[in-house]
Amino acid sequence: MECISVFDMLKIGVGPSSSHTLGPWRAAERWIQELKDKNRFDKVEKITVDLYGSLSLTGKGHATDYAVVLGLNGADPERIPVENIASIVDNIKTTNTLLFNNEKPIPFNFKTNIIFNRKFLPFHSNGMVFTALINGRNYKQTYYSIGGGFVVQEERKVAKANKIIFYCTFPYPVEKGTELLSFCNQLNLPISGVVLENEKSIREETSIDFELKRIWNTMLECMYVGCHTEGNLPGGLNVRRRAYDIHKNLIGEHKYENPQQWLETIRTTEVKFRQILKWVSCFALAVNEVNASLGRVVTAPTNGSAGVIPSVLMYYLVIENHKADFDHIKRFLLVASEIGSIFKKGATISAAMGGCQAEIGVSSAMAAGALTELLGGTPEQVLVAAEIAMEHHLGLTCDPIGGLVQIPCIERNSMGAIKAINAAELALDTDPKNVKVPLDKVVSTMWETAKDMSSKYKETSEGGLAVGVNMSDC
Numbered sequence: 001m002e003c004i005s006v007f008d009m010l011k012i013g014v015g016p017s018s019s020h021t022l023g024p025w026r027a028a029e030r031w032i033q034e035l036k037d038k039n040r041f042d043k044v045e046k047i048t049v050d051l052y053g054s055l056s057l058t059g060k061g062h063a064t065d066y067a068v069v070l071g072l073n074g075a076d077p078e079r080i081p082v083e084n085i086a087s088i089v090d091n092i093k094t095t096n097t098l099l100f101n102n103e104k105p106i107p108f109n110f111k112t113n114i115i116f117n118r119k120f121l122p123f124h125s126n127g128m129v130f131t132a133l134i135n136g137r138n139y140k141q142t143y144y145s146i147g148g149g150f151v152v153q154e155e156r157k158v159a160k161a162n163k164i165i166f167y168c169t170f171p172y173p174v175e176k177g178t179e180l181l182s183f184c185n186q187l188n189l190p191i192s193g194v195v196l197e198n199e200k201s202i203r204e205e206t207s208i209d210f211e212l213k214r215i216w217n218t219m220l221e222c223m224y225v226g227c228h229t230e231g232n233l234p235g236g237l238n239v240r241r242r243a244y245d246i247h248k249n250l251i252g253e254h255k256y257e258n259p260q261q262w263l264e265t266i267r268t269t270e271v272k273f274r275q276i277l278k279w280v281s282c283f284a285l286a287v288n289e290v291n292a293s294l295g296r297v298v299t300a301p302t303n304g305s306a307g308v309i310p311s312v313l314m315y316y317l318v319i320e321n322h323k324a325d326f327d328h329i330k331r332f333l334l335v336a337s338e339i340g341s342i343f344k345k346g347a348t349i350s351a352a353m354g355g356c357q358a359e360i361g362v363s364s365a366m367a368a369g370a371l372t373e374l375l376g377g378t379p380e381q382v383l384v385a386a387e388i389a390m391e392h393h394l395g396l397t398c399d400p401i402g403g404l405v406q407i408p409c410i411e412r413n414s415m416g417a418i419k420a421i422n423a424a425e426l427a428l429d430t431d432p433k434n435v436k437v438p439l440d441k442v443v444s445t446m447w448e449t450a451k452d453m454s455s456k457y458k459e460t461s462e463g464g465l466a467v468g469v470n471m472s473d474c
Helices: 018-037 064-072 082-095 177-187 191-200 205-227 243-251 259-267 273-292 308-320 326-346 360-374 379-391 409-428 439-452
Strands: 011-014 046-053 097-100 104-107 114-117 126-134 137-145 296-299
Touching (some): 011 205, 018 064, 018 126, 018 137, 064 082, 177 326, 177 379, 191 205, 191 326, 191 360, 205 273, 205 296, 205 308, 205 326, 259 308, 308 326, 308 360, 308 409, 326 360, 360 379, 379 409
Parallel strands (some): 046 114
Antiparallel strands (some): 046 126, 097 104, 126 137
């Protein structure tokens, strides 16, 4: 069974895509470490990177080439000043030189050393091959970005079965919703409590709290930046940022100096009923506008769906409970991560494998379940909320115009957040004994739907809106 930590599901990185940006970035870092482990790093004379399948078809729009080069150049996606990305890339293009792991200058040309191959590798849609020339010989390594920033290598012993073997050391390993409920009953704990016990088996609770605060602060800052940045998004579609205008109309003349003061200002501002949806949408749009501009976001469970969880958590903090503190934020993130891990184990969180149902659908289910626990729902009702949210995203395709994580991706975060809140409210009014479709069934159904879906609608920009709308129309 795969052992997935909270901090595997919720990762800090750079937009616009967890599978097309963060994953290749991490793969480059991992390749460097393998070269060092084999004492080959200092001998590398030339580097070539081949991108396959979805990484190739939408790689330009997802900044996959930038991500690979930044990883090879030794930059850390969690800590690199995002305002420096353009200058770093421009310098490499101008000098045709890469500072390999920030240590070793190597000749590198964007146009010839990164190769976009339209064909798909058999193991996964997001394949990449790193090649190092050493003493006249090529040393190759293949990686797959399987969604949410997760990266794996194809192991020969399981390649034909098209699966990956994992080993879990959690005291309460969970693969399905039924197992999670069993542990809740056995331990007399809410879902957040079970998840916390698993996390405590691998790190101290003080460390858990520190990392969760760092994740929440990144989410909050992302929303803050998105709400205070005006203009058009990069990429050629000239999409105007909407969070700025919506926020300006909602916040009025209130004054504040930083994200924390901003949060408290909103919490103490009277919000009229019809403004609630606008605030939630504003938060979600803000995150994904930052994501679309190579800003720093929290993968939750992917970058393309990064706006759903923070916007629903903000809804709880500013609408439902003005007295909420870090304990509430902690519980929300713990529950959300566990629901996401159930979908990853039983289906997929990769749009290249499952369409947008695997991103927005999963993030909506994560947020719905987490909100339900904070609103007093039982563990059974938490899973009901997650099921409801996903049920109404089944079949959602991934068809980004121009290969950019902008249209329809940004708006879908707003819709996913609203559905999550609605699903939570429905679950709280539901007796789980009367539920006909359990969470585990909707997980397996999502996976079957993903396998039946045409590849045109799986992040390839070969179907749907991606071909129905011309770039010139935008």
